[in-house]
Amino acid sequence: MLNHTALLNLLQLASSTLPVGSYSYSEGLEALVDSEIINNQDQFYLWLENELTYGAIRIETAVMLRSYDCLSKSDLTGLNSWNGWLSAARETKELRQQSWQMGQSLLELLISLQPSLQFLKDVIEDECNYAIAFGIAASYWQINVEATTIGYLYSWLNNTINSGVKLIPLGQTTGQKLLFKLRPLIVKITEEIFALSDEELASCSWGLALASMEHETQYSRLFRS
Template identity: 55%
Template sequence: MNHQQSPNSLLNLLQLASPALPVGAYSYSDGLETLVEAGVVNTQRSLWQWLEQELRYGAIRLETAVMIRAYQSVLSENIEALGYWNAWLTAAKETTELRAQSWQMGNSVIRLFLDLSPPLPTNATLSLQDLASAAGTPCNYAIAFGLAAAYWQIDLTASVLGYLHSWASNLINAGVKLIPLGQTAGQQLLLELNTGLIGCTQEILALQDEQLSSCGWGLALASMAHETQYTRLFRS
């Protein structure tokens, strides 16, 4: 990681990855609600195991890899690549719920970022509106996050860590409510995931385009079952 990034970039990352960012992340469980209902995830340990296996094999790896490509497309001002990866990620979503979640959160990030009107980065020629239009509508969350991180000139490795940490935080918060767990247990879980998040970051940064894949059938099945679950607190 570039430890020389400016304090302002660090603050921008904290804002972008914050659970308080008004994009609706708190309203989704990524199928976790179904898993808790079925008794698959019902303890602190089983939640940790689910998150660990998702980091190693699941769709979050694919989404983060595409976020990196969106980030790089913005830096190189390659608007064709930005639109391509947005369409590619849409096609990779296994269920309607997961696709709708990604679109809703992505569109919310784009609208919020346009409202914030950040200044044009040094040496950039394309405006934020140009980049948002190139990404396309609807825009996936990973694409919008990568666009915002690049536009705010946040270090790439830090951006990946922030993206993964935000994902883990949201799911742990959902687990705390659903299982339920205590707040301290949730924070312990997040702390225990640090090694996995760091290792996953390095692996994803090294992935080539032809290596992009995931084994997310567990998430896909949980998401499909969630659509018809009798009682629901979360949207997915």
């Protein structure tokens, strides 16, 4: 169970209004819509389902959990190692820059909220990935690890659905129906991610890398990725 403070911390951390710029990214979805690979509610649902089940978000979430664990154990070497690992695992330059920009923004926000975390600026050797910063925040605020995982996946799903609502386009009610329909899958995927060993960190992103590369040179676009 979450106490009131932990619940409020998680709600703030997973909020779409968190000033990290998540609203400006579609993670390749804009290119998929532009090429008409995704142009209706059913196709969008299938893409979301596949990404949650097999895609890169699983790996991000698994690394987020490892950063949570590293901070709780004061394992700063491990924290840096996983941050570097995730940077190397990003499929394209565009997606890596997204992760770095959001991560650095979240890290700076955390330090402004919790000045005692100032030491992280000197500890983290490279650009901080978003999943790493999220795990640091949840660990520092002692949010239940299972709730943290659900919150991270929910935040990703909510942001991606908001992008789809604008791009396809879909109505806001349709977006909420998709979010509601996928909630059981978030719980299922959370359990699977907990069971992943380091050797099992792999994903199949259903054309995410190709979509991201196409998006980089797309003639007209609304989003940064």
